[in-house]
Amino acid sequence: MPAYTVDTVTDLVQPHQVHRDVYTDPDVYRLEMKHLFRNTWVFVGHDSQTPNKGDYFTTQLGDQPIIQVRHSNGEIHVLYNRCPHKGTKIAIDRQGNTGKFFRCPYHAWSFKTDGCRLAIPLKKGYEGTGLEQTENGKGMKAVGAVKNYRGFIFARLAEEGISFEDYFGDSLSSLDNMVDRSPAGRLEVAGPPLRYMHQCNWKMLVENQTDTCHPMVAHESSAGTAVKIFEDMDWPEDKPKPMAMEIIAPFMSPYEFFENMGIRTWPNGHGHTGVHHSIHSDYSTIPGYFEQMVEAYGEEKAKQILGENRHNTVYFPNIMIKGPIQQLRNFIPLGPDKTLVESYIYRLVDAPDQLLARTAMYNRLINAPTSMVGHDDLEMYERAQEGLAADGLEWVNIQRLYQEGEDLDHEAVENGTTERQMRNQFHAWAKFMSPQPTTETAEVQQ
Amino acid sequence: MSFPSRDDLIDFIYDEARMLDEGRFSEWMELWMPDGIYWMPLDYKQTDPDCITSLLYEDQFMLRLRVERLNGARTFSQKPKSRCHHVIQRPFVDVMEDAANRYVTNTNMHYVETRLDEQFLLAITATHELCVVDGKIRIANKRVDLLNSDAAFGNIQLLP
Structure with missing residues (x-):
């Protein structure tokens, strides 16, 4: 049987039934990771998990390794947990405080807590190589969009797509009720x-x-x-x-x-x-x-x-x-x-x-x-x-x-x-x- | 038994493990004091059982429910039944206070549980608070710390 593609995978859903391959097929799963978890707004974490500047927490959005971090301006940023150099995860543990910057444990490339590149050891070795022009030279990659809704952090991996408000609409009333139950x-x-x-x-x-x-x-x-x-x-x-x-x-x-x-x-x-x-x-x-x-x-x-x-x-x-x-x-x-x-x-x-x-x-x-x-x-x-x-x-x-x-x-x-x-x-x-x-x-x- | 000896306390720990391994749960329930709590923390070295989630924090009502459920006709996750196996290191007797009727043991164990084709191993430390009532040793409280309490587990169905 040929592998599913974005054009054929939706045939697996009918109004009253779904084909079992949506639960079992590795190609369908790969398409979910590549498209569904990229196009939707996915939960990352709660902002109280990273209360102080430099606090971070590592998780996954679909199959993507992700860091939630509190930047020096107090805002939450959501970055891919991947060094732009060789791919090593920048943050290895589940949570911690990284201070003012992340430092890759492999070759000490460092990044501000919004992902921007800060420094590379032996910088001279990159002079004239064109690193500045590459995507990797810029720093850690951020996700497409982030929303902090009353303390709950959601992210959309895709750069373009549906807005947070359009995506959730009136369903946010449930989150509101949960938060409103605190007198504060x-x-x-x-x-x-x-x-x-x-x-x-x-x-x-x-x-x-x-x-x-x-x-x-x-x-x-x-x-x-x-x-x-x-x-x-x-x-x-x-x-x-x-x-x-x-x-x-x-x-x-x-x-x-x-x-x-x-x-x-x-x-x-x-x-x-x-x-x-x-x-x-x-x-x-x-x-x-x-x-x-x-x-x-x-x-x-x-x-x-x-x-x-x-x-x-x-x-x-x-x-x-x-x-x-x-x-x-x-x-x-x-x-x-x-x-x-x-x-x-x-x-x-x-x-x-x-x-x-x-x-x-x-x-x-x-x-x-x-x-x-x-x-x-x-x-x-x-x-x-x-x-x-x-x-x-x-x-x-x-x-x-x-x-x-x-x-x-x-x-x-x-x-x-x-x-x-x-x-x-x-x-x-x-x-x-x-x-x-x-x-x-x-x-x-x- | 007026006061238990060190060996009495140690034998008690071995006997309890054997009861669990042989599935003699009703007998095991009789070892407990009426207000005894079985605690399995979620967080490594957890101190707060109330406002932080635990894996287990169960009174006699919940333990009785657990034991009765294991033998129920519609207990689907126990078809077939799980089996378990404790390998115990000799318990430390950390507290022997005859006057206060309070004894505390600390026991390292390897706990194995199996069902169908799956088998898993947990490294655990059990802390027993014991007392003597009518000449018999009883469990006042039991705390079971998993070495990897922060790991993701499938079903753990019996009682380490």
Whole structure:
């Protein structure tokens, strides 16, 4: 079979189904890295990970090695982590402070923290060689565009393309809600992320974030058993439930609960579950927090912020946030069948620590490689990755609550068990797999 | 047993590991004090279990859930079941306070877990806080530090 190209790869997506090669084929994966992760706005990190001048943090956008660094003027820059000389990674560790400049550990070429070349040892050796005229002579390469949205850093690798505002549109309301939950309107990263390796395609994990028909099935062994043990315990009704039960029990909610919670989709592949309520709605009140919020925002606005209990918001292509508990999961592709999930939590500045303690508990109960909930999810993904090899059926069905002529270029709210958000992601996938969709065509399509 | 000897404490650590290796989880649960916590930090030398994520920080309710889940009919990630194997270096007995009924051991181990065709090795240090109740040694708290706690892992399903 011939290798896929940008012209043929979109044949793998139909409105109600996708071909299994989108999850398994190495050529499709290479095209995703080359186009999809280049044309879209991809999450880099949080600005509190690099609070001081010279602080840096290394990560990946798609398969690209990247540095987030705070420049001497206080702004965040996002650079390719590659020395323009021989290719060595400039920053080798995961984070640190580089002072006023980066210095390559191989031959000591040095660069300012905005990437501009500072100095090269034995400079004379380059006199008259034309180094100045080359791309390599200029310094470390910066990504195409960077946006710091309320502390969250996103980058577009492509020099030209859709603007941040056009790309995310009204979906930014979920990020706003997460940040607004701090009386100071600010979040700070709390500790290192959980790092969980999956032998499956990255898109399976992203799709699962709005898959509301799996919790009561796949997680019966953890959430169902928790409910059963709790019932045996004769817990007094007036005593607050253990925090762990508050977190884990809603996973066993019946189908009606998920149907009624609703799903909203936005253009360009973004969407969220939990429009009307969610598994985060019934957490107990933390003393003092509401009063702090009222003081900061006034009662009406405070109630409005805290009344929003969105479950999972997917920012296409590869992150999910949980506004009510200040959590972000980054699904980092490492190969067609390998994905690293990094799960971060954030402190609400000026809010009680108990909120952060609940978030940390949620993170370890649900997202850790030691999580009983995560164990069954991983099992589903990895067995799917193996099952997709079956030649008997080559298409994956995403047809639940599909209607002929579905319009994914407009916001919509639907029954919470629809697979519309998965279709929305593939619609955006096909759009951004083109070599260079311009802002203009993006607007026409909207 | 009025007060445990050094050997009693060391034997206890070996016996506990053997219980886990043989999958005698109900028996293992009986070793614990009712308010005992099993802690596996995420950050190297982590000191804050509350506001920084851990891999595990579980009370008796969560440990019981974990153990009951392992035997559930619809526990998909345990079809087939995992098996584990501890290789223990002789424990250090760091604290022996008979008056306070407080004993602390520090044990280096190699922990192997396997399922299907996969097998992985963790180098760990277990710190046990122990006490004696009705003549039997009990676990007041257990902390398990992974040498590579900051690495990315697949499923770790049993209890190192």
